């Protein structure tokens with residue numbers, strides 16, 4: 001494809017910035033969501049460029065938008081997905097009102113959603129306009145359809161957004177081979193070496209109540225095996241024991257990049273972790289700062305963290321039941337039965353009678369996309385050109401995004417919304433007071449997203 005001239009880019013980026021600010025000015029705080037005006041804004045911009053879209057309302061004012069630019073049909077479509085809703089903001093804690101879209105003299109743009117994720121939604125919108133202009137308006141068809149999915153309700157779980165779309169309107173996008181979503185493209189620096197994350201997987205959720213029963217009695221006559229005492233033992237064991245290590249493909253990729261790019265003690269550690277028969281032991285002596293060590297532990301294992309404890313009601317009564325809420329998270333490839341076995345091992349025979357009561361009938365799935373294929377390759381190539389010296393770092397996240405609803409349709413989802421390597425604390429700004437993004441960082445996101453998409457949809461493999 002012919003590259004865009006710098007003068008064309010200036011016009012394109014100025015227009016994209018206008019759309020970004022306009023979308024920031026639409027209050028899509030979820031709850032209640034109210035994504036409809038944002039979807040209508042996007043539909044109007046697309047219509048001005050002769051691109052059709054449909055808006056699907058899952059509930060009054062809860063809107064999802066789908067648009068599709070046709071390719072020649074020789075390869076399956078590519079999907080750009082993002083959510084339009086944002087989390088709440090406390091205006092009195094902000095330097096500029098959270099729905100002002102205020103741009104200060106330095107070029108910093110303030111607004112709830114500036115980093116999560118109206119910048120990415122706008123970059124996808126701008127990419128559609130550019131593909132239309134550079135392909136269709138010149139009588140050219142890309143190899144793949146390009147689909148844009150702007151969703152409601154990510155921040156409270158997607159029942160009105162991704163999940164609803166997957167259940168009711170999958171035919172509009174499920175033919176996509178792969179998708180770009182939020183979650184990666186975030187710069188990080190480890191021991192002075194620069195990385196950019198690419199989210200290739202997400203852990204699943206399998207929460208449960210752990211319950212211990214016993215005979216009630218008078219508090220003046222202690223009962224060492226009372227339910228409340230045994231539950232406390234179980235909570236202590238689960239909270240202080242790491243479950244066994246399971247190396248997933250994404251985390252192996254993560255460690256391989258670090259082993260190859262770090263030096264000294266850190267490189268030795270990452271290599272040892274990859275090669276050891278007992279990585280759990282290697283982790284005990286990790287030369288990492290505590291935050292990174294905890295995070296690495298969490299992506300190497302299923303986890304079961306106690307978050308709620310409930311028992312008793314009166315100071316002189318030994319209660320007959322005690323229960324703890326446990327936030328369980330599963331790695332890709334792990335079943336609930338695997339998880340339960342690991343939990344039972346930690347509890348041991350002395351606590352074998354404790355009941356495990358799953359909070360949901362089925363676990364929320366874990367997912368993982370292979371670190372290969374046309375999209376992954378295009379990301380590698382574009383980043384090598386755009387950010388030489390910055391290493392792409394695959395990562396598995398412990399939480400979840402809309403990918404959980406979309407990946408089960410057979411779509412490989414990568415979280416990659418690229419930002420410059422010197423924009424270092426992007427992730428911390430999401431959901432925080434004064435959420436903001438520099439205009440330059442936004443422009444980078446637009447250009448780089450377009451470059452990746454252009455490669456993917458132009459190539460015949």
Ligand SMILES: [Zn+2]
Pocket residue numbers: 083116117154182
């Ligand atoms: Zn988000």
